[in-house]
Amino acid sequence: MSDFPKFVEFREEGPREGFQVEKKIYPIEQRVELIDMLSTTGLKHIQVGSFVSPEKVPQMADTPELFARIRRVPGVRYTGLWLNDKGFRKALAADRVDIEPALLFYASDTFSRQNNNASAAEMREKQRVSLRLYRDEGHTVEAAYVMAAFGCNFEGVIPQERVLDDFRFVIDLCGEEGVAVPTLFIADTMGWANPEAVKRMIGAVRGLAPSARIGMHIHDTRGLGIANVHAALSMGVDVFDTSVAGLGGCPFAGHGHVRAAGNVCTEDAVFLCHELGIQTGIDLDRLVEAALYAEKIIGAPLMGRVMHSGGLDRFRR
């Protein structure tokens, strides 16, 4: 009936996602401490910050310093985000960044133009150039994202075929350039997915690329995040982008301003996996400690549930 994985990998995006969206710049000591706490939870993949324009995103200007100051735990990958070749060069120049290039595609042309001043088709061609650059620098493309895969606030419902067409492009491109097909990430960037749509999409992508690994990037904008994670798990998806404490989705930051939720919350998703008997390698209690510390940094209640209620192991006999 279902195809649950035995082990699920979480890619923690809280340290970037959570602080990049804030207007305020939080002290670097606290962000270092949060990453160091996350490093002891069993998480194997932590996105530390992003290499973007310090003028446009001053919150991320000290990303190289963050990389220099964190206490690395062997086996954990510390990654950064970049959006163009200039950012990639910065990441290469920074102190021991685990370079994990990703290709970025837009299922919505309007969204692509808004974000990049380029059509979705032009973005595709840019990914071809980037892939060659990464390959020539000796780096493996780890992931290919199709963003706004379920719907777009500018274009409405996105036909599944457009998403499949992007992934088809990825597969063809990898074949042409002689590199392995990366993990195919279906990204619900604007919170349009529901569990049945998630299952249909995963089934379609698997039909297209039966041997590819599929990942999900899920936003909890309209409260369906954890139901969408469950739907993806039931289809065998074993890698998710998530954010500790639901960082990035805090509706309380600023001055009473309520903001739409961001990434689905790491510890809630980990709790779901454990309750389903799926291993994650993550110590939920330690993760909750990190989530509570994140809440302390932000200085306002965050959206996670398990961080406030605790897990169930302490009650079990």
Next chain:
Amino acid sequence: MSDFPKFVEFREEGPREGFQVEKKIYPIEQRVELIDMLSTTGLKHIQVGSFVSPEKVPQMADTPELFARIRRVPGVRYTGLWLNDKGFRKALAADRVDIEPALLFYASDTFSRQNNNASAAEMREKQRVSLRLYRDEGHTVEAAYVMAAFGCNFEGVIPQERVLDDFRFVIDLCGEEGVAVPTLFIADTMGWANPEAVKRMIGAVRGLAPSARIGMHIHDTRGLGIANVHAALSMGVDVFDTSVAGLGGCPFAGHGHVRAAGNVCTEDAVFLCHELGIQTGIDLDRLVEAALYAEKIIGAPLMGRVMHSGGLDRFRR
């Protein structure tokens, strides 16, 4: 593959659940206004307050006045909660309460003793007495709840057989007393359920009582609430207790105190249904307005997601 219902009924508990758990007593004018707003959303079932001890629960002391002041919409049932015969008498004496008796069972003996100073077995026998009282007064028992059906903070995991045994008792009792079997509500009172456990439980209860209607009372304590709703929907469950804005689960009331979440949020669950093509008879935009008004009453951000992000219809073409 799945058995989604065509139409789902929501029983709104926010006006009681939300204000009963607060230390503060909110102005009755505001609570009347919230109920009046909810009355125009298409909700057909609104729990207005409870008939309990005004000394123990002063927040609910003005429940009779609430009933007297609300603006009734034809077709909407305005109900109250009571926990013993004295409360039932109060409900009968109050102004136009829609009397919907429920039988209450505890799957956890320790929880029953904590709540009622009576064992689970003693509570069963009390329900027999109550059922006769309701019948003799000419009222139909609408629901039978088994509480802590998935687990209990005092007793740990609850074996499914104990839940089935309670429902078996209900069915036998109704047979003996010559009344119809009410809706069988599976209540995850302490937030122990997960979607797979929900599906197994519903399957087992349906096996026991193939023709009975099954309802779910789901708490979002650990973030799995909406995933549990989806699981129940996929098993054909078509009636849920929910709470507008997630009222009762506000982690921000009081002074920075973070509290475990309560009932699953009505508008998030309604949104899920609509996205799945399931009708609810509810106007989501109006419900969001009521949720935002609830947030205004509480004076702090509430846990609902759709109330802060809005639905998707405005983006669709």
